[in-house]
Amino acid sequence: MSKKTIIPFGPQHPVLPEPLHLDLVVEDEVVLEAMPQIGFIHRGLERLVQTKDYNQFIYVAERICGICAFGHSMGYAETVERLMGVEIPKRAEYLRVIWHELSRIHSHILWLGLAADAFGHEALFMHCWRLRERVLDLFEKTTGGRVIFSVVKVGGVQRDIDRSMLEEFIRVLEGIKDEYAQICDAFLKDPSVINRTAGVGVISTEDALNLSMVGPFARASNVTYDVRSLGNGAYGDLSDFQPITSTNCDCYARMEVRAAEVLQSIDIIKELADKIPKGEIAVPVKGNPAEGSEACNVVEQPRGECYYYAKGNGTKYLDRMRMRTPTSQNLAGMALALKGCDVADVNMIVLTIDPCISCTER
Amino acid sequence: MGAFKLGKMTFGSLFKKPETVLYPVVTKPQPMGLKGHIELEASECILCGACERGCPAGAITVDKANRTWANNRLRCVQCGYCITVCPKTCLDMDPNYAPAALEQGVDVYQVPVQEKAAKKTAVKETVSSEKQPKASSEAKATPSKPAADSGVVKAAADEAPATRMRDEQLESLIGLMPEEKADKVRAALGVTID
Numbered sequence: 001m002s003k004k005t006i007i008p009f010g011p012q013h014p015v016l017p018e019p020l021h022l023d024l025v026v027e028d029e030v031v032l033e034a035m036p037q038i039g040f041i042h043r044g045l046e047r048l049v050q051t052k053d054y055n056q057f058i059y060v061a062e063r064i065c066g067i068c069a070f071g072h073s074m075g076y077a078e079t080v081e082r083l084m085g086v087e088i089p090k091r092a093e094y095l096r097v098i099w100h101e102l103s104r105i106h107s108h109i110l111w112l113g114l115a116a117d118a119f120g121h122e123a124l125f126m127h128c129w130r131l132r133e134r135v136l137d138l139f140e141k142t143t144g145g146r147v148i149f150s151v152v153k154v155g156g157v158q159r160d161i162d163r164s165m166l167e168e169f170i171r172v173l174e175g176i177k178d179e180y181a182q183i184c185d186a187f188l189k190d191p192s193v194i195n196r197t198a199g200v201g202v203i204s205t206e207d208a209l210n211l212s213m214v215g216p217f218a219r220a221s222n223v224t225y226d227v228r229s230l231g232n233g234a235y236g237d238l239s240d241f242q243p244i245t246s247t248n249c250d251c252y253a254r255m256e257v258r259a260a261e262v263l264q265s266i267d268i269i270k271e272l273a274d275k276i277p278k279g280e281i282a283v284p285v286k287g288n289p290a291e292g293s294e295a296c297n298v299v300e301q302p303r304g305e306c307y308y309y310a311k312g313n314g315t316k317y318l319d320r321m322r323m324r325t326p327t328s329q330n331l332a333g334m335a336l337a338l339k340g341c342d343v344a345d346v347n348m349i350v351l352t353i354d355p356c357i358s359c360t361e362r
Numbered sequence: 363m364g365a366f367k368l369g370k371m372t373f374g375s376l377f378k379k380p381e382t383v384l385y386p387v388v389t390k391p392q393p394m395g396l397k398g399h400i401e402l403e404a405s406e407c408i409l410c411g412a413c414e415r416g417c418p419a420g421a422i423t424v425d426k427a428n429r430t431w432a433n434n435r436l437r438c439v440q441c442g443y444c445i446t447v448c449p450k451t452c453l454d455m456d457p458n459y460a461p462a463a464l465e466q467g468v469d470v471y472q473v474p475v476q477e478k479a480a481k482k483t484a485v486k487e488t489v490s491s492e493k494q495p496k497a498s499s500e501a502k503a504t505p506s507k508p509a510a511d512s513g514v515v516k517a518a519a520d521e522a523p524a525t526r527m528r529d530e531q532l533e534s535l536i537g538l539m540p541e542e543k544a545d546k547v548r549a550a551l552g553v554t555i556d
Binding site for chain 1: 442455
C-alpha cells in the first residue's frame with residue numbers, strides 16, 4: 001500500500017494566469033483528488049455598488065478581469081438597462097457585439113499562447129501573442145485602450161466606429177488568418193502536442209451536464225449550449241449561428257473548440273460589419289432604478305456563460321449586483337477532470353478550463 | 363516536430379524586423395483617441411466639483427477656497443467619466459501617456475478668477491502630497507520621451523514669484539542628486555538658483 005502525499009499547487013504557478021490553490025492528493029504520481037481553494041484575489045468589488053452609483057460602477061465592473069473586461073462591462077450595462085427599462089439604439093448593440101467578438105478572439109488567442117507555454121512550447125506562445133497584438137492595436141484605435149476599454153456606458157456606447165475603421169477591422173482579421181492557420185496546425189496536428197493533450201482530462205458528456213459546466217469547456221464534451229444562440233442584442237440578427245462542439249471530451253477537444261471559435265468570431269464580425277445600421281450610439285438615461293426592481297442577464301463570455309443579477313432600491317446606488325462568472329461554475333468540472341491524472345498533466349488540465357480566477361472571486 | 367509545423371513562420375522571423383520597438387527611445391505612433399491622461403482647461407473651470415463626485419477612483423480633488431483642481435495621476439484610471447460629467451466641458455483626454463515618475467504625482471492646477479477680476483494666468487505646479495501642498499517634489503525631474511510637454515511647468519505671465527518658488531522646490535530635490543546628474547537636470551529644467 002503506497003503512501004498518499006499532498007502536493008500544493010499554486011497560488012503562484014507559472015501556468016496560472018491568476019492565483020488558485022489546489023491541494024493535490026497524490027499516490028505514486030497519480031492524482032487521486034484535487035481540492036481547490038480560492039480567495040487570493042478577492043477584492044470585494046460587488047460591495048462597491050453600495051458606494052459607487054450605477055454609472056460609476058461600470059468602470060469597476062470592467063476591471064474585474066483583464067481578459068474578459070469587455071464582457072463584464074457589456075453584461076453590466078445590459079443588466080442595468082433591463083433594470084431601468086432602457087432600450088438602446090440598434091447601432092449600439094451592433095457595436096457592442098463587434099467589440100465583444102473581438103474580445104473573444106483576443107482571449108482565445110491569449111489562451112492558446114498560455115496552453116503552448118503550459119506544455120513547454122515557448123516559441124508558439126510568443127507567436128500567438130504576437131498575433132494578438134494586431135487585435136489589441138484594433139482596440140487601441142477604436143476604444144483608446146488595449147485591455148480596459150471604458151467604452152460602454154449605461155444607455156449605449158461612448159464611441160463610434162466609422163465605415164473605414166470597420167473595413168480595417170476586416171482587413172486586419174483577414175490578414176491574420178494565414179498565420180493563425182499555421183499556429184492552429186502547430187496545435188492540432190503536431191504529434192508531440194497530441195501526445196500531451198489527447199486522452200488527458202476526459203470529462204464525459206453526462207458528467208459535464210451533471211456538473212453544469214459552461215463555455216468551451218463544456219462544448220468540448222459535446223454539450224451544445226452557447227448563450228449566443230439565445231439571440232440577445234445583435235446576436236439575434238445573425239443569419240446562422242451554431243455552437244462549435246467536439247466529441248472528444250479531452251484537452252485536445254478543448255483546444256479544437258477554442259481554435260475554431262476564433263474563426264467563427266471573425267465571420268460574425270464580418271457579417272455584423274456589413275449589416276450595421278446607421279443611427280445613434282447612445283440614449284440618455286435619467287433617474288434611478290425603481291424600488292424593488294430586479295433584472296437578470298446572460299452573456300456568453302469567452303470562458304462561458306456569465307449570469308448577472310441586479311436589484312434596485314430607488315436610489316442611484318444599486319441594492320445588489322451579483323455576477324456568476326463562468327470559471328466559478330467550471331471549478332467543479334476541473335476537480336473532476338483532475339481525478340486519476342498524472343501529476344505532470346495537472347498543468348494542462350488546469351489551464352484547459354481557461355481559469356479566470358479574478359472573475360471567480362471579484 | 364513542432365518546429366517544422368511552424369517552419370514557415372520561424373524562417374520568416376529571421377528576416378522580418380522585430381515586432382517590438384525600443385521604447386522609450388522609439389515610440390509607436392499613438393492613435394488620436396488614446397486614453398493617455400486627463401488635462402484641464404483651467405480658464406474654463408468653475409470649480410463645481412462634479413468631476414470630484416463623479417470620479418470612480420477618487421483621484422480628483424477640487425478646493426474651491428484655494429481655487430485649485432488636483433488630479434492624483436497614480437489613482438486616475440483614465441476612464442473619462444469626469445469628462446462626461448463636467449458641465450463646462452473643460453476636461454479633455456490627452457493621447458499621451460503620463461511619463462514615469464519617481465514619486466506619486468499629484469498635478470495641481472490653479473484656476474484663475476474669471477472675467478472681471480484681475481486676471482492671473484494659470485500656473486501649473488506639481489506637489490507630492492494629496493491634500494497639503496508641501497515644499498518638495500518635482501517627481502518628473504527626469505521626464506521620459508513621449509509626453510515631455512505635459513509634465514513640465516508651462517510658462518506664465520507673472521513669472522517671477524511663481525518660478526522662484528518652483529525653482530526653490532526643485533532645487534531642494536536636485537541638491538540631493540549626484541553632481542553631474544544634478545547639473546544636467548538643472549539645465550534641462552531651466553532651474554536657476556543664485
